[in-house]
Amino acid sequence: MLSYRHSYHAGNHADVLKHTVLIHCLDYLNSKDKPYAVVDTHAGAGIYSLEAEHAERTGEYKNGVGRLWNRKDIPAALEPYLAAIRVLNLGEKLRRYPGSPWLISHLARDHDRLRFCEMHSTDAALLRREFKGKAPRVLVEQHDGFETLKAALPPLSRRGLVLIDPSYEMQNDYTRVVAAVKDALKRFATGTILIWHPCIAALDATTLPERLKKAGATSWLHAQLKVAAPAPQGRGMHGSGMFIINPPWTLEAKLREVLPYLAEILAMDERAAWTLDKFEQGVAENP
Secondary structure, rough: OOOOHHHHOOOOHHHHHHHHHHHHHHHHHOOOOOEEEEOOOOOOOOEEOOOOHHHHHHHHHHHHHHHHHHOOOOOHHHHHHHHHHHHOOOOOOOOEEEEEEEEHHHHOOOOOOOEEEOOOOHHHHHHHOOOOOOOOEEEEEEEOOHHHHHOOOOOOOOOOOEOOOHHHHHHHHHHHHHHHHHHHHHHHHEEEEEEEEEEEOOHHHHHHHHHHHHHOOOEEEEEEEEEOOOOOOOOOOOOOEEEEEEEOOHHHHHHHHHHHHHHHHHHOOOOOOEEEEEEEEOOOOOO
16 A cells, blocks of 8 residues: 555546545535534545656546546536636646545635545655645544544534545455444444445455445445446456445436546547446335
């Protein structure tokens, strides 16, 4: 896990999905005046230069946010995502991409409380520099985000959001995600929990959504965006998913507007596709 740097992947198709969901959930929390808390368990560096060596080496953003940047047919449900990125890019050229901590801080209000965890020493230092002088509103910790959740939940405000998006470079990340979700639901059953996961040809990855469905939540959405067929050798990420526990009631409609568009525009081959499943206790799951 400590070798992972999101600067290589910032703005790719997975970020487009993850941050679209995150922004809508934060907007929904903002619809009420009462304060809330946010915990980002794997926060990264905060802001990424798309002109830096890491981003240019992989070029992943070019097939993610780069494909959306100058389009004139953006669905209304996707506009808040692009509007947030435009704040960091004053000219017409796409130069910088916000990580989840920046987006959370940008959208949260002054009376909300934000907690960002990052284990990589370089990214943790960058994150501290980005939010220097922002305490007590923002707390940055170079600490295991899974462990932080145990101390952070439930928030004093009894309103909040948790974002869990590890790199999954370590095999036990899949097990730790499920354990963290189960524990979070015991501590904060009404909280919104966002879990990002990769679509890769590995058993732990393919079984994670089913394990999350059995974690004990009474309401969830599961969105998947696949941009290509799985690689013949079984390596590489051909898509990703967002598993949303206690989602805003407005999110399903937004995703049904956004996902078909993203599957078309971000497609790398004819196997691009999207799915959206949901569950509410006492209501049958969508086929």
